[in-house]
Amino acid sequence: MAQFVLSRLLRALLTLLIIVTFAFFVLRLSGDPLNRFFDVGNTPAEVIEAFRRQWGLDQPIWIQFQKYIVSVLHGDLGSSMRENRPAVAVVLDHLPATLAIMLPTLVLKTVLGVAAGMVAALYRNSIFDRLIMSISVLGFTVPTFVLALVLALIFAVQLRWLPSGGYSEPQHMILPVVTLSIAGAAVIARYTRSAMVEVLGQPFVRAARAKGVPWTTIVTRHVLPNAAVPIVTIFGFMLGSTVGGAVVVESVFSWPGIGRLLVASVTARDLAVVQTILLLIGVMMVASNLLIDLLYGLIDPRMRSQRATS
Amino acid sequence: MTGALSVRDLTRSFTVRERGMLFSKAKRLHAVDGISFDVAPGEMLGIVGESGSGKSTTARLLLGHIPASSGEVRFDGQRVSARFDAHWRQMRRRMQMIYQDPLGALDPRLPVARQIEEPLVIHKPELTEENRRVRIGEVMGQVGLLSQHGERYPHQLSGGQRQRVIIARALALEPDLLVCDEPVSALDVSVQAQVLNVLEDVRARNGFTGVFISHDLKVVRQVAERVAVMYLGRIVEMGEVGEVFSHPAHPYTKALVSAVPVPRRPRNSRIILAGDPPSPLAIPPGCPFHTRCPEARSGCRVHRPELLGTGGRVAACHLVNNPSLAGSEAA
Numbered sequence: 001m002a003q004f005v006l007s008r009l010l011r012a013l014l015t016l017l018i019i020v021t022f023a024f025f026v027l028r029l030s031g032d033p034l035n036r037f038f039d040v041g042n043t044p045a046e047v048i049e050a051f052r053r054q055w056g057l058d059q060p061i062w063i064q065f066q067k068y069i070v071s072v073l074h075g076d077l078g079s080s081m082r083e084n085r086p087a088v089a090v091v092l093d094h095l096p097a098t099l100a101i102m103l104p105t106l107v108l109k110t111v112l113g114v115a116a117g118m119v120a121a122l123y124r125n126s127i128f129d130r131l132i133m134s135i136s137v138l139g140f141t142v143p144t145f146v147l148a149l150v151l152a153l154i155f156a157v158q159l160r161w162l163p164s165g166g167y168s169e170p171q172h173m174i175l176p177v178v179t180l181s182i183a184g185a186a187v188i189a190r191y192t193r194s195a196m197v198e199v200l201g202q203p204f205v206r207a208a209r210a211k212g213v214p215w216t217t218i219v220t221r222h223v224l225p226n227a228a229v230p231i232v233t234i235f236g237f238m239l240g241s242t243v244g245g246a247v248v249v250e251s252v253f254s255w256p257g258i259g260r261l262l263v264a265s266v267t268a269r270d271l272a273v274v275q276t277i278l279l280l281i282g283v284m285m286v287a288s289n290l291l292i293d294l295l296y297g298l299i300d301p302r303m304r305s306q307r308a309t310s
Numbered sequence: 311m312t313g314a315l316s317v318r319d320l321t322r323s324f325t326v327r328e329r330g331m332l333f334s335k336a337k338r339l340h341a342v343d344g345i346s347f348d349v350a351p352g353e354m355l356g357i358v359g360e361s362g363s364g365k366s367t368t369a370r371l372l373l374g375h376i377p378a379s380s381g382e383v384r385f386d387g388q389r390v391s392a393r394f395d396a397h398w399r400q401m402r403r404r405m406q407m408i409y410q411d412p413l414g415a416l417d418p419r420l421p422v423a424r425q426i427e428e429p430l431v432i433h434k435p436e437l438t439e440e441n442r443r444v445r446i447g448e449v450m451g452q453v454g455l456l457s458q459h460g461e462r463y464p465h466q467l468s469g470g471q472r473q474r475v476i477i478a479r480a481l482a483l484e485p486d487l488l489v490c491d492e493p494v495s496a497l498d499v500s501v502q503a504q505v506l507n508v509l510e511d512v513r514a515r516n517g518f519t520g521v522f523i524s525h526d527l528k529v530v531r532q533v534a535e536r537v538a539v540m541y542l543g544r545i546v547e548m549g550e551v552g553e554v555f556s557h558p559a560h561p562y563t564k565a566l567v568s569a570v571p572v573p574r575r576p577r578n579s580r581i582i583l584a585g586d587p588p589s590p591l592a593i594p595p596g597c598p599f600h601t602r603c604p605e606a607r608s609g610c611r612v613h614r615p616e617l618l619g620t621g622g623r624v625a626a627c628h629l630v631n632n633p634s635l636a637g638s639e640a641a
Contacts, residue, residue, distance in 0.1 A: 203414035210375060211429045211479070212402030215394070222417050301463040302418060 004307045008293060012286040019282040020072065023275050024065055033057070033081060033269035055081060055271075068275075077279070078272030082265075087272035091258065091280060095243070097167060098250070098257030101176045102242045108177065109184030110235060116185065117192025117231075122219070124197060132189060139186025148179045148252040165254035176253045180246060184238060191234045195227035202226070228299050236292030244281035312386050313404075313486035313519035315349040315372070319381035322367055326591060339590050341367040343543035344381065346617075349536075351486075354513065354520040356534030356551060358527055358566065362590060364543040365523045366410075369491040372521060373405050374398060385487060403433040406480035410492040412472035416464040422475045423460030426450070429483050449478040452515070453508045470501035474508060481512060489521045494529060506533055527570050531555055536622070539563050542590055542598045549623035559625040561603045597628065605629055609637035 033055070034040060034048060052058040056067065071078065080090045120132040152175060156164035166172050199205065200223060208218045243258055250259035258277060265273040297304045322342040327334040342364040349355045359365050370376045372383055377392035384390065385405065391398060406429075409415035416425055423446055430442050437445070447457055453474040464472055473493060480488060490509070494502040510533060513520065524530050530537055531551050538548040539562065547560040558564045565581040583602045588594055594601050600610040610628055613635050617626040628636035 203409060203411055204417045206375070207407070207409060207415040207476075208417070208428070209394070210373060210402060210407050212399040212432055213428060214399065214432070217432075222419075225419050226417065300419065302465050305463070305466065 001307060005294075008290055012290055015286055016279070016282050020069070020275065020279060021065075023278040024068060025061075027269070027271055027274055028061060028064075031269055033271060036267075036269045037081065072279075077276045080265075080270055080273045082268055082270050082273075087270075087276040090273055091261065091276050094256060094258050094261045097255060098243060098246065098259065101173055101180065101250075101255060101257065102246060104173065105177050105180040105184065105246075106238060106242060108181040109188060109238070112181060113185035113188025114192050114231065117189040118196060118224075120189065120193040121196030121200060124200075129193075133193070136186040136189045139182050140190075142183075143248075144179055144183050145248045145252055147182060148175070148249050151175055151179055152252070165252075167254075167256050172253075172255075176246070176249050176255055179249050179253075188231070188234055188238075191230050192227070195230040196223060199223050199226045225299065229296060232292055232295055232299065236288045236295075239291075240285035240288035241281070243284045244277065313351040314386055315487060315519055315521070316384045317348070317372070317381070318346050318384075319344050320346070320368070320371055320378055320383060321380045322364075322371055322376065323379050328591075337591050340543050340593060341590060342371060343593070345538075345540075345543075345545050346381075347538055347545065347548060349519055349521060351519055352517045353536065354522055354534045356530035356537040357521065357523045357540060358525060358530050358537060359540035360525060360587060362542075362587060363540040364590075365525075365540055366491055367543075368540070369407070369489050369521065369523055372487075372489055373407055374401070375407075399432075402429075403483050404485055405487040405489070406483065406485040408473075408476055408480055408488065408490040408493045411496055412469065412476050413464055415476055416472060418464055421461050421463055422467065422472075423450075426460075426475065426479045426482055429479065433483055445482060446478075449481050452481065452512055453478045454504070468501075469497050470504055473497060473501075473505050477505070477508060477512070481516070484516060485518055487519045487521075489523075491523050492525070493522075495524065495526065502529065509533060527555060527566060539566065542587060542593050544598060544626065545617055545624075546599065546627070547625040548617070549619075553623060559619075559623075559630045560599075560627045561605050561629070562599050563625075565604075597626075607636035609635050 034051065034057075037051070038048060040048065049058070056064055059067075068078070077087050079085060080087050083090055116132045116136070120129040123129055152164045155162045155175060162174050163169070163172050164175070205218060205222055208222050209215075213221075244262065246255070246257060247259035247262060249255070250257045251263055254260070258280075262274065262277050264270075265277070297307060320342055321340070321344050324339045324341060326337050326339045328337050345364075345368065347355065357365050357368060367376070371378050372390070374383070374390040374392045382389055385401075388401070390401065390405075416422065426446050426449060427442055430437060430445060434442075446460065450457065450460060455471060455474050455478065459467065459471060459475075464475070467475065473496075477493075493509070494505050497505060506529065520534075522530060522534050534551050536549065537551045537554050538545045539554070539560065540546070541562050547554060547558065547563045554563060555567055558567050561581075562583075565583050568579060568581045581604060583604075585602060588598070588601055594611075596609075596611040596613055597603070597606070597615050600606040603610065607628070613628065615626040615628050615631065615635075617624045618631045619625055625631065
């Protein structure tokens with residue numbers, strides 16, 4: 001078991017290194033921050049030179065990368081060029097806003113999705129199943145920006161029940177949360193339904209019924225726990241994308257979260273901020289994957305003994 | 311002793327959709343077609359037949375796992391329904407099933423002792439946890455499992471051990487009727503013998519009524535007193551195991567019996583049936599077996615033979631019961 005955790009941790013570190021490297025080079029290959037901060041033709045050469053020296057851009061890219069990795073390992077993620085303060089501070093400033101919509105979304109979509117998927121599976125091929133699955137197809141085929149705009153059009157522009165954007169009152173949260181939850185719940189409902197349908201067809205469920213076990217007990221004791229693995233997998237993926245998952249929706253509803261910060265920072269080539277956000281998303285993904293892997297062991301005794309022997 | 315099982319005109323057909331050019335066509339599949347038999351209390355009836363002959367459907371009908379299209383099953387005079395209500399669940403205490411695939415019939419997430427315990431929790435709520443623990447130990451001992459096996463998960467046991475867990479789970483409630491659907495066909499021959507011995511031991515001790523389904527005649531001969539031979543959802547011959555297998559009357563039974571390998575019997579005595587059984591979607595008119603029967607006559611294609619005979623020994627064949635109906639020309 002200890003070996004299992006250790007190998008997972010090492011692999012997680014490798015994943016993070018790859019993310020950091022990729023972000024570093026792609027950002028620098030795709031444009032020079034100078035062009036964003038200065039009108040290069042009309043700026044004195046000394047100013048440009050000083051800017052380059054200040055941010056270390058005058059050195060070969062390999063040296064820059066080496067310096068960057070060393071400082072990351074020391075816990076220094078660099079400073080924002082736009083705000084001239086540590087990138088971490090900039091990102092942390094935007095984190096509460098993102099969590100304020102993403103955490104309710106995570107809860108809402110999981111509850112909605114699992115409940116809808118269960119109903120669909122238990123009443124398979126009924127009108128409920130058809131209805132839920134049709135809505136769910138709609139939910140994950142319509143892109144979130146379309147859904148966001150449609151919801152804004154209906155509830156903000158036409159009915160004037162809710163604000164179309166902003167960040168001050170609790171009702172500002174409603175439209176972003178609903179938009180994100182619909183899309184997420186649709187995916188979770190599909191996974192839940194197919195996982196449940198598969199388990200419901202298993203002989204041990206029929207055997208439990210033949211033992212005379214009441215149906216609700218069969219569902220809670222035998223069906224749900226055995227259907228949990230795929231549901232937990234998709235939940236873990238969504239947990240991992242909580243921090244960086246709302247780029248589009250935050251932009252549509254002018255929500256001052258990480259997603260919008262990412263868009264703005266990429267446009268401005270604010271290197272340190274973009275790298276910090278990507279690293280944060282990476283850490284979240286890796287951490288939730290690790291958590292899910294450990295959860296599998298709790299859910300499924302077969303995986304537990306595989307690990308014990310490997 | 312209680313536990314008389316009586317089956318009358320039991321029929322089960324399924325609607326199957328067949329793909330057409332534009333729309334699918336609904337067709338009736340007769341899985342079980344008007345079978346009747348009785349099993350006396352404490353008796354074990356074997357049911358044999360090739361795959362698709364309706365054996366497993368019969369098993370599920372007997373226990374009310376699926377509703378019958380017509381006909382009825384009575385257990386001690388009580389009609390077995392397939393309404394999954396409280397009464398149905400209560401009847402489970404007396405009727406249990408053993409499955410073909412022991413791994414599939416066990417929840418992969420629960421230690422096997424918990425699975426043996428489950429029927430006790432439901433049907434004998436008066437038992438304390440300690441009582442239940444003792445009872446689990448008893449049945450596990452009866453089927454030859456050690457107490458340390460109880461804490462294992464299904465995947466940590468061998469095939470034979472898993473099937474013993476299934477048997478222990480079925481026996482925990484001391485059922486009056488035990489339906490075994492191919493309980494040993496997924497096991498090695500050596501393990502088969504162990505599991506069959508366990509079943510026979512337990513029956514000698516507890517004395518339940520049994521229905522034992524198998525495609526293996528030797529296995530049925532070992533465990534059952536009487537046997538019913540099924541072909542395309544109908545019983546074609548029924549009687550004492552020894553008699554049916556040593557003097558088969560129906561041409562189909564003859565072919566089945568001749569296919570059992572016996573040392574020192576000349577190989578050319580084997581009756582080889584031509585082709586596969588017809589699709590149960592299109593059961594031949596007259597005698598359903600006439601398309602493959604080496605002795606078929608012209609009349610066999612027209613008249614459906616009834617299951618007739620004396621002294622509990624019955625066969626559905628014109629040549630046996632009423633040769634004049636079969637006609638004289640070979641078909």
